[in-house]
Amino acid sequence: MIIELGHYALILALATVIVQSILPLVGTIRGDRALMAVAPAAALAGFLLVLFSFSVLTFAYVVSDFSVGNVWQNSHSLKPMIYKITGVWGNHEGSMLLWLLILVFFSALVATFGANLPERLRANVLAVQGFISTAFALFILLTSNPFLRLQPAPAEGQDLNPVLQDIGLAIHPPLLYLGYVGFSVSFSFAIAALIDGRIDAAWARWVRPWTLAAWSFLTAGIAMGSYWAYYELGWGGWWFWDPVENASFIPWLAGTALLHSALVMEKREALKIWTVLLAILTFSMSLLGTFLVRSGVLTSVHAFATDPTRGVFILAILVFFIGGALSLFAFRAATLKAGGLFAPISREGALVLNNLILTTAAATVLTGTLYPLVLEALTGEKISVGPPFFNLTFGLLMLPLLLAVPFGPLLAWKRGDVLAAGQRLFAAAGIGLVCAAVVLYIQNGGPVLAYFGLAIGFYMIAGAITDLWLRAGIGKVARNVAVRRFIGLPGSAFGTALAHIGIGVTVIGVIAVTAFETEHVVEMKPGMQVEAGGYTLTFDGMRRGQGPNYSEESGHFTVARGGVIVADVWSSKRLYSARRMPTTEAGIRTFGLSQLYVSLGDAMADGGIVVRVWWKPMILCIWIGTLIMMAGGIVSLCDRRLRVGAPQKVRKVKPALEAAE
Amino acid sequence: MTRKQKRLAVIGGGIAFLVAAVLLVMFAFSQSIAYFYVPGDLAKADVPPGTRIRLGGLVESGTVKRGEGSTITFTVTDTLATVPVTYTGILPDLFREGQGVVAEGAFGTDGLFLADTVLAKHDETYMPKDVADRLKAQGVELSGKETIK
Numbered sequence: 001m002i003i004e005l006g007h008y009a010l011i012l013a014l015a016t017v018i019v020q021s022i023l024p025l026v027g028t029i030r031g032d033r034a035l036m037a038v039a040p041a042a043a044l045a046g047f048l049l050v051l052f053s054f055s056v057l058t059f060a061y062v063v064s065d066f067s068v069g070n071v072w073q074n075s076h077s078l079k080p081m082i083y084k085i086t087g088v089w090g091n092h093e094g095s096m097l098l099w100l101l102i103l104v105f106f107s108a109l110v111a112t113f114g115a116n117l118p119e120r121l122r123a124n125v126l127a128v129q130g131f132i133s134t135a136f137a138l139f140i141l142l143t144s145n146p147f148l149r150l151q152p153a154p155a156e157g158q159d160l161n162p163v164l165q166d167i168g169l170a171i172h173p174p175l176l177y178l179g180y181v182g183f184s185v186s187f188s189f190a191i192a193a194l195i196d197g198r199i200d201a202a203w204a205r206w207v208r209p210w211t212l213a214a215w216s217f218l219t220a221g222i223a224m225g226s227y228w229a230y231y232e233l234g235w236g237g238w239w240f241w242d243p244v245e246n247a248s249f250i251p252w253l254a255g256t257a258l259l260h261s262a263l264v265m266e267k268r269e270a271l272k273i274w275t276v277l278l279a280i281l282t283f284s285m286s287l288l289g290t291f292l293v294r295s296g297v298l299t300s301v302h303a304f305a306t307d308p309t310r311g312v313f314i315l316a317i318l319v320f321f322i323g324g325a326l327s328l329f330a331f332r333a334a335t336l337k338a339g340g341l342f343a344p345i346s347r348e349g350a351l352v353l354n355n356l357i358l359t360t361a362a363a364t365v366l367t368g369t370l371y372p373l374v375l376e377a378l379t380g381e382k383i384s385v386g387p388p389f390f391n392l393t394f395g396l397l398m399l400p401l402l403l404a405v406p407f408g409p410l411l412a413w414k415r416g417d418v419l420a421a422g423q424r425l426f427a428a429a430g431i432g433l434v435c436a437a438v439v440l441y442i443q444n445g446g447p448v449l450a451y452f453g454l455a456i457g458f459y460m461i462a463g464a465i466t467d468l469w470l471r472a473g474i475g476k477v478a479r480n481v482a483v484r485r486f487i488g489l490p491g492s493a494f495g496t497a498l499a500h501i502g503i504g505v506t507v508i509g510v511i512a513v514t515a516f517e518t519e520h521v522v523e524m525k526p527g528m529q530v531e532a533g534g535y536t537l538t539f540d541g542m543r544r545g546q547g548p549n550y551s552e553e554s555g556h557f558t559v560a561r562g563g564v565i566v567a568d569v570w571s572s573k574r575l576y577s578a579r580r581m582p583t584t585e586a587g588i589r590t591f592g593l594s595q596l597y598v599s600l601g602d603a604m605a606d607g608g609i610v611v612r613v614w615w616k617p618m619i620l621c622i623w624i625g626t627l628i629m630m631a632g633g634i635v636s637l638c639d640r641r642l643r644v645g646a647p648q649k650v651r652k653v654k655p656a657l658e659a660a661e
Numbered sequence: 662m663t664r665k666q667k668r669l670a671v672i673g674g675g676i677a678f679l680v681a682a683v684l685l686v687m688f689a690f691s692q693s694i695a696y697f698y699v700p701g702d703l704a705k706a707d708v709p710p711g712t713r714i715r716l717g718g719l720v721e722s723g724t725v726k727r728g729e730g731s732t733i734t735f736t737v738t739d740t741l742a743t744v745p746v747t748y749t750g751i752l753p754d755l756f757r758e759g760q761g762v763v764a765e766g767a768f769g770t771d772g773l774f775l776a777d778t779v780l781a782k783h784d785e786t787y788m789p790k791d792v793a794d795r796l797k798a799q800g801v802e803l804s805g806k807e808t809i810k
Contacts, residue, residue: 234751234754341664341667342667343667344667344670344671344674349671352671352675356674356675356678356679357678360678360679360682363682364682364685364686367686368686368689371690381696382696382697382715383694383695383696383697384694384695384697384715384765385690385693385694386693386695386765388689388692388693389689389690389692389693389694392685392688392689392692392693393682393685393686393689396685397682397685521731521749521750521751522731523731573754581754581755582754582755583754584754599751600751601731601750601751601752602727602751602752604727605727610731610751612731612750612751
């Protein structure tokens with residue numbers, strides 16, 4: 001009964017979001033305020049209905065109701081509770097429901113915090129959100145319904161893919177979706193602006209917090225996915241340039257560009273048309289990512305099940321929204337007036353460079369991801385575009401951006417002085433080189449390019465700090481004045497610095513691991529030793545164990561440094577009983593920012609076992625850097641000038657909006 | 662600079678950058694694309710030693726042999742032809758005899774395929790899509806669970 005209620009709530013939600021998409025739009029066309037006012041109420045109702053529907057599905061998983069086909073396919077009564085809950089979105093139907101839930105959640109947020117938005121803008125934004133929600137609610141109900149029953153109900157479920165039975169599933173998809181789907185708000189704002197044919201700095205001020213929030217979530221979601229793949233797959237890699245990874249990375253690159261161009265628009269009223277286009281493209285990339293991952297055109301752990309009708313349906317959604325948005329853009333973009341002037345060398349110019357490089361990089365990754373699919377569709381030829389392609393193109397494209405990042409905040413708006421900025425960055429560049437030299441001294445050799453890369457990483461960190469240093473006037477004014485100025489700096493200044501420091505930290509981690517990691521594949525018998533990163537691993541032997549829904553064989557290793565035992569590592573291979581599926585549970589020990597990574601291979605006939613041992617120097621920097629970037633996003637979001645719904649500010653801006661027409 | 666000159670500078674710089682990026686992409690494609698073959702293709706297609714390819718098929722039963730250390734040899738078949746493969750490292754968890762596999766690497770001058778990456782199915786319900794497509798095209802019967810709908 002409760003299952004049918006959940007199903008019914010979803011259908012009702014579909015009806016609600018249809019109302020949300022049509023009535024407010026009619027209202028803005030006719031100037032009917034009552035119809036426009038339907039939007040927030042419908043958005044809230046839609047959110048509550050989908051939330052109820054999602055809770056019902058979760059309930060079905062928690063009580064292991066195998067009469068629900070979706071639960072039967074993806075759960076097992078012996079599965080630990082946490083994986084029963086996370087298993088809700090560990091399959092196609094459930095994850096699409098989560099997608100929809102987050103989409104209507106954002107609509108509800110706009111409805112709640114958008115009280116200070118101009119009436120027409122709010123109605124239009126929510127109507128566009130309604131259209132997207134309608135498409136996905138239809139998609140779920142018609143092709144991916146998680147509430148279908150089985151008759152008779154099976155006694156036991158088929159269990160969740162063991163690779164997904166991990167805490168990572170609790171964190172990675174929700175965060176990723178909050179980012180992915182969060183860009184829908186920027187998209188809706190862009191479409192609403194095009195429908196109304198007007199746009200101004202206030203518009204950018206409203207869009208930026210949503211973009212920032214989505215971007216922060218997406219950053220965390222991608223980083224979490226990367227760390228999960230790193231420890232779960234047992235291959236020791238943290239990024240594979242796999243199409244599903246690219247599917248989340250392309251919107252991130254576009255979203256990063258959007259963040260920066262919205263800044264120019266907010267501060268200087270320039271780049272209006274470009275910002276609108278970028279907002280459309282960013283969410284289009286999110287939709288494309290959803291299509292790539294969910295349609296089954298790619299085989300991967302993410303393509304839970306493949307069913308051609310789903311692919312065609314998502315493709316139709318994709319074509320409708322991207323095509324519709326771009327056509328609207330083509331018709332209406334000319335009505336948006338171009339804004340402020342600036343010299344090529346200026347803060348705006350730097351942000352244009354940022355946008356140019358980021359969008360080119362996004363287009364490059366997109367090309368590499370889609371080319372094999374397009375070629376196969378056109379000629380039937382099967383090719384693969386692997387990491388070498390992406391490393392070469394993406395790496396080279398990013399290089400000038402990384403060098404230019406510290407310049408950006410140091411250039412003045414309108415007209416900047418690149419020489420003066422360069423002089424101020426002398427110290428930062430010096431720090432970068434000295435740090436790289438210190439690493440060279442410790443490492444004693446290695447590829448020259450790696451030290452160049454490390455120098456860039458340290459230079460970016462020092463450069464970001466330089467900006468804060470100069471703004472506070474440290475060394476130029478009295479100490480207490482400098483401290484007061486430093487504390488008084490706007491949140492966005494700290495946010496910018498943090499985000500840029502984060503990139504530097506990630507760059508250092510990436511370079512260090514790529515250049516200095518060591519890998520040993522050896523056949524070991526108990527008592528044998530292997531050296532890695534200055535540590536000695538001794539293999540002590542194997543032990544059999546039994547988990548709730550798996551059996552495992554674990555190898556025990558003792559880690560010593562200079563003859564002193566400092567740690568021990570368990571590395572296991574598991575066999576999940578329901579699916580007869582083996583997985584590798586790598587043994588990972590952290591030393592400072594570096595890690596020792598041990599994964600087990602096959603047992604040999606003579607009692608030995610193949611062991612793969614990596615030393616991953618500074619690898620944690622990769623994810624710590626992304627966390628710092630995310631923290632930068634959140635700090636910027638908390639800036640009082642940007643706070644979602646700072647009412648006084650907005651009221652002051654309102655007359656300007658009317659005047660803009 | 663006038664407004665027009667400023668705009669030209671920005672647009673010119675942008676176009677120069679884009680052209681550089683396109684050239685870079687084309688160069689990278691020419692360097693790093695790996696074509697997919699099943700053993701039956703290789704007789705027709707002349708793949709020179711050292712060219713990176715992806716070789717797909719089934720792991721022929723009874724051919725998996727462990728050499729010294731972690732070196733493994735096995736034979737990939739599409740039932741029409743077979744190719745011997747050498748790989749050093751740890752095989753994926755789902756690597757099994759008689760099941761689908763994709764090996765990435767290149768032929769040595771001795772005609773032996775030297776794989777640096779071996780991919781098996783992601784889970785037990787399907788095999789690598791490339792392999793399944795090609796085997797189906799060649800009329801190899803796949804048991805119900807192995808095929809992709």
